Amino acid sequence: MSTPDLVEVETLPAPPPSQPQRVTGVAVTALVVDVVGIALMVFAGLLLRDYNHGGIFSTIVAIILVLGSLYPLWPTIQGFRGGAKRNRLLHNDELVAARRASARGREDATIGLGYGAAAIIVAGLLLLGLTNSGAVAETFFRTDAWHQSFGEAIQAFWINIWVAVVSFVLVLIFGLILAIMRMLPGRAGAPLRLIATVYCDVFRAVPAIVTVLLVVFGLPLAFTFTQRWNPAFMGVVALTLTYSAYVAEVYRAGLASIHPSQSAAARSLGLSYAQTLRAVLVPQAVRRMVPPLMNDFISLQKDTALLSIAAIPEVLLVTKLWESKLFNLSPVTLAAVFFIVITIPQARFVDHLINRDAAKRAGG
Amino acid sequence: MSFLEIEDVRKSFGHNEVLKGVTLNVERHEVVCLIGASGSGKSTLLRCVNQLEQVNGGEIHIDGDTVTGAGVDLNKLRRDVGIVFQSYNLFPHMSVLENVMLAPTRVVGISKEEAKEKAMTLLTSVGMQDKSSAYPDMLSGGQQQRVAIVRALAMEPRVMLLDEITAALDPELVGDVLEIVRELAHGGLTMLLATHEMGFAREVASQVCFLDSGSICENGPPEQIFDNPTEPRTQQFLSRVVKSGRL
Ligand SMILES: Nc1ncnc2c1ncn2[C@@H]1O[C@H](COP(=O)(O)OP(=O)(O)O)[C@@H](O)[C@H]1O
Ligand SMILES: [Mg+2]
Numbered sequence: 001m002s003t004p005d006l007v008e009v010e011t012l013p014a015p016p017p018s019q020p021q022r023v024t025g026v027a028v029t030a031l032v033v034d035v036v037g038i039a040l041m042v043f044a045g046l047l048l049r050d051y052n053h054g055g056i057f058s059t060i061v062a063i064i065l066v067l068g069s070l071y072p073l074w075p076t077i078q079g080f081r082g083g084a085k086r087n088r089l090l091h092n093d094e095l096v097a098a099r100r101a102s103a104r105g106r107e108d109a110t111i112g113l114g115y116g117a118a119a120i121i122v123a124g125l126l127l128l129g130l131t132n133s134g135a136v137a138e139t140f141f142r143t144d145a146w147h148q149s150f151g152e153a154i155q156a157f158w159i160n161i162w163v164a165v166v167s168f169v170l171v172l173i174f175g176l177i178l179a180i181m182r183m184l185p186g187r188a189g190a191p192l193r194l195i196a197t198v199y200c201d202v203f204r205a206v207p208a209i210v211t212v213l214l215v216v217f218g219l220p221l222a223f224t225f226t227q228r229w230n231p232a233f234m235g236v237v238a239l240t241l242t243y244s245a246y247v248a249e250v251y252r253a254g255l256a257s258i259h260p261s262q263s264a265a266a267r268s269l270g271l272s273y274a275q276t277l278r279a280v281l282v283p284q285a286v287r288r289m290v291p292p293l294m295n296d297f298i299s300l301q302k303d304t305a306l307l308s309i310a311a312i313p314e315v316l317l318v319t320k321l322w323e324s325k326l327f328n329l330s331p332v333t334l335a336a337v338f339f340i341v342i343t344i345p346q347a348r349f350v351d352h353l354i355n356r357d358a359a360k361r362a363g364g
Numbered sequence: 365m366s367f368l369e370i371e372d373v374r375k376s377f378g379h380n381e382v383l384k385g386v387t388l389n390v391e392r393h394e395v396v397c398l399i400g401a402s403g404s405g406k407s408t409l410l411r412c413v414n415q416l417e418q419v420n421g422g423e424i425h426i427d428g429d430t431v432t433g434a435g436v437d438l439n440k441l442r443r444d445v446g447i448v449f450q451s452y453n454l455f456p457h458m459s460v461l462e463n464v465m466l467a468p469t470r471v472v473g474i475s476k477e478e479a480k481e482k483a484m485t486l487l488t489s490v491g492m493q494d495k496s497s498a499y500p501d502m503l504s505g506g507q508q509q510r511v512a513i514v515r516a517l518a519m520e521p522r523v524m525l526l527d528e529i530t531a532a533l534d535p536e537l538v539g540d541v542l543e544i545v546r547e548l549a550h551g552g553l554t555m556l557l558a559t560h561e562m563g564f565a566r567e568v569a570s571q572v573c574f575l576d577s578g579s580i581c582e583n584g585p586p587e588q589i590f591d592n593p594t595e596p597r598t599q600q601f602l603s604r605v606v607k608s609g610r611l
Contacts, residue, residue: 265453268414269467269519270443279466283457 017095020102023083023109030076030112034069037119041069044126051134069123072115079109145330149322153331156318157338159232160304163314167239167304168297174240175247182252185273196248203245209306212238216310232314235307243300250296254289255281287357294350298343305335367392367427367554368413368523374421375408382408384578385422390523390556390571395549397565397586398558400575401601406558407450409575410525413556414445426523443471446521450528452508454500454515460487461496464515472519479518486514490544506537513544524548526557562605566590574598 045062052058082105089098129136181189181196203211215238220227226234258281266276308317315335322331366389375383382405390396398406411417413424415431415438424432431441454463464483468474474482487493490510500508509529516524526545530538542564549555549568559565565572565586572589574582574597582595593599 261449261451261453262455264411264416265449265455266466267438268416268442268445268447269515270439270471271467272439275470279470280455284455 018099020086020090020095020099021106023079023086023102023105026106026113027076027079027083027109030072030079030109030116033113033116033120034072034076037072037116037123038066038069040123040127041066041119044123044130047130048126051130051137065122065126069119072112072119074112075108075115076112079105079112081105082108139329140333142328142330145322145326145328146334148326149319149331149334152322153315153319153334153338156313157315157335159312159314160301160307160338161342163232163235163239163304163307164297164301167236167243168300170236170240171243171247171296171300172293174244176251178244178248179251179255182248183255200245200248203242204249206242208239208242208303209309211242212306212310214238215241216307216312231310231312232307235304235310235312235314239300239303239306242303243296246296247293250289250292251285254285254292257288258284291350291353291357294346294353298346298350301343302339305339365428366390367394368556369425370409370413370422371424372422373409373412373419373424373432375405375412375417376420382578383412383419386575386578386580387422388573388580388583390554392554393552394570395555395557395568396571396573397569398556398573398575399560399562399565399589399601400558404575405578406575407527410447410527410556410558413525414442414447416447439471443467443519444522445525446516446519446523447525448509448512448516448527448529450531452500452505452512452532454508454512456500459497459499460492460503460511463500463511464518467515468518483514483518486517487511490514491540504537505533506540509533509541510544513541517548523554523556526555526559528558528560531560560605562590562602574601576601 045066048062048065049055049059082101086098086102086105089101178196178199181192182200184190184192212235216231216234219234219237220229255277262280262284263276266280267273271279304314305316307314308320311317315338316332319331319335323329368390370386370388373383373386374381386405386409388396398409400406408417412419412432415436419432422432423430426441426444430436454460455466458466461480461483464486465476465479468479468482469476484493484496487496490513492507492510492514495503495507495511500511503511513529529545530541533541538561542561545555545557545564546568567586569586572584572586573580574589574593574595576597582589582593582598589598590602593602
């Protein structure tokens, strides 16, 4: 653009000031959603009370739920108020104040909308569970079935935890060996590099359940001395074989994520390759490896349930036996709950680590 | 025989020939400045000297010993050749003191106490003694670069390579870093440095070398290069530098 154009722009009339947005539309939508949510919740609460024959506990729960569904009305009303204020201020030509009132009002109304929508979802799920005269609850959540199977299930779950922990320790070691093999330099390292690469490709390609089957049933036939082993240890072998391939990749990616200039700086100070790895690359890479390693550990814990197909008495096998005994799936739901209870805190912890690192990177 | 002899050095990355036969001699206690447009191969040449890059042709001698080709003890070579990078490249997981002490303790093998004493002396000489326990990301660019210089000096190198060490700094921080280089030059340290600071080059260099697309276009004392350049490409480059206000 040439200079005369720039000058002309400045002589143009100022654009009209922006007007405050309307509030009423959002507020009305929020009100409608809130009312639907309340209606559904009242209906669900009544069903819940009837299902438990008016028991005191379920009546209290129903009342709390209905009261909760009333909450979104409050921000919605604030939204209507904000709208009224906006109109008043606009009428008095107080444009900036009107824009602020409008923004506040719209935010309040949107909050009412969001909470109302959540109430609809909760009420919907409850209705889904209670329709068909409580078939969902009857199928998945029978408390008497839980009572009966709990003792055996929790004992069996120890096997899952034990297998997961032992496997992961072995995985960390074996994965490191694989990662080192994959990073060997030069022609001398080429054959070992190839072997490690093929290993990782193969075991990441084969579904874990296939590896488990082959190892647990095949190992005792192929190597007869393993017949005396605890079958759970076969499971450890199978899971170690599979997860080492993933963990080797985590190690490798972690080291590769350190900028080559770090290595250049260390090498040009006279540090050998091994010294550079130990003093400069690994300490920086470890921080970045921890979250993906934790994620692999979490998947490994869940995959211990695969050992049920190999007749290892872990939690899924045991709860499935209870299922066939009681003709009810509730014990299996119990197994699911066990996994949820141990896994969710770890997943939260990983997220915390990732957020912390992200904040650090944004700050630094 | 010169202390550092670069003889007809060639270097390619794939099909991209970056150094096309560079010959350059640096005497003991001499300061040689490499100037040239971005991409002309200054960094690559410096990285060839300490073998971060391997040459594809030609030879480099340091104090009479051939340092290019197979069989050279690179870790020993690099003890004698210090390098400072444009982007500092401090180790972020180590404090300033640990950064400086790392190589003397691990490579030379001197005791922790001795290394610490030496590091503190060097840090004091660049005004960084108060920051010895700080981590690099708490320091300004100028402070980081001063630490990087000290880290290289702690190995008592016989020649220092400086690769545009002020190019990433805010203008007001450039002076402090150049002052340190000036002192090193006066102290008689042999240096080969790539720089865009023409005024500084004119002041400290005994020899200025204009690199153009991978070959040395013109080479001589600073007065000759800056005041009476004979090659048209040198004249062009310098006039562009003058226009951008850097001379
Ligand atoms: N590691 C590398 N791989 C491929 N090309 C490179 C590499 N390093 C430098 N180059 C190329 O070499 C040329 C010279 O780069 P460089 O030596 O950094 O120039 P200068 O330092 O003078 O700006 C550029 O074209 C650059 O793209
Ligand atoms: Mg460069």
